[in-house]
Amino acid sequence: MVPFAGWEMPIQYTGIVDEHQAVRTAAGIFDVSHMGELELRGEHAAAVVDYLVTNDASKLVDGQAMYTCACNEKGTILDDLIVYRAAQDRWLVVCNASNREKMVAHFAKAAKDHCEFFDRSDETALVALQGPKAFDVLDKAGGDAAKLRELKSFHFRDAVICNVRCTVARTGYTGEDGVEIFCPWNDAPALWDQLLELGAPLGLKPAGLGARDTLRLEARLSLYGNDIDETTNPIEAGLGWVVKLDKASPFIGKEALAAIKAAPLPRKLVGFEVTGRGIARHGYPLRDMDGKEVGVCTSGGPGPTVGKNIGLGYLPAEMTAVGTKFLVDCRGKNVEAVVVKTPFYKRS
């Protein structure tokens, strides 16, 4: 167990690689209750959400969710979020645990005098069930759980799983198909135990933070605090697709992001493979082939499924073409790496 944003979190249960493979080939179950859940209610809740996020929340229908950034006035990233539209006047926003206080304050401030705002984080547990067998596990979970196969990607609905009332979203952070299940915190242990018991014969394993990190890295999903933070903007981070400058609603950071998009980007987040003997880690300097420091590695490690040592990092725009060689400074040892296409892993 390790401390993480005020939570005691398991890094691993049976071993990172073992858990990683279980998620890729069968299924894994993750306790991600540390994530923050914010609720907005009222006639103007939709407008408040749309004002705070870069993606176009007005495009959502009831029961649909979307990935987005929330930026500050400078256009840098306060947090990356998933926003869920339960109804026009009822919204759920899931934020990173490490940003909970900041985002609670941010949302509460914007909601003031416009809509109701609740921090539901303490009362809400979140369990992710991910992998090609995730729905086979749900088939055994009774109630209407079997019908969850019909959920479309980034859609959610209420369901009863193992006699627990929950909200199930077809989302995840592993690059695999699967669901994320919200339930009252005191129902979570029973839900966890029952799913694990039902799923074990199918190869379901509990998975920790370690596997979550290797899985999301292979799928090139950004990690807040590593790849993105308040010094990075969504455009250079490769998240331009969640910035909708032409959406109807004004939003925080719009002017700055428009200016960033209009000018050539000085640097970009790219994926790379370490071709020499070494493993890139968060914070290692990136150098050009002459040894000059030109960027930084934001995430890195072995990719158990791709079978290579991979990473993400910011490089000057002129060095971001696929095939460009550079060096990773692994604690004083320069190890060769090459820019590659991402995601490193895509499920077939």
Add this chain to the structure above:
Amino acid sequence: MEFPAGLKYTKDHEWAKVDGNRITVGITAFAVEQLGDITLVNIDVKVGDELTAGKAFGTIESVKTLSDLFAPVSGKVVEVNKDLDGKPELVNEDPYGKAWMIVIETSDPNAAAQLLDEKSYAEHVQASSH
């Protein structure tokens, strides 16, 4: 967890097998458990290099982290285990056997005397895991 009798140990979780003036070095089962799946062993010294006790002779990386490898005694490197280059998983499978890392030849007959025996090492592990 197994800490074989007859080996000597360091507080940095290396083991040392003393055979006359030749000392074989590896890492303990406790270190392996802490690191998890080993993915890379980098031994930065070559045969003939002089090593100082307590100084790093390489690094070991797992999926989650990186750790230095420290020389338990001073002396000259006389063998390096090349098998670990291509098979870092040997460290997980056989930490006290096939995953030996280097052999140091020491001129000091008491070089290993300062090191811990299996009982003191087990106590050290107990204390550091709480």
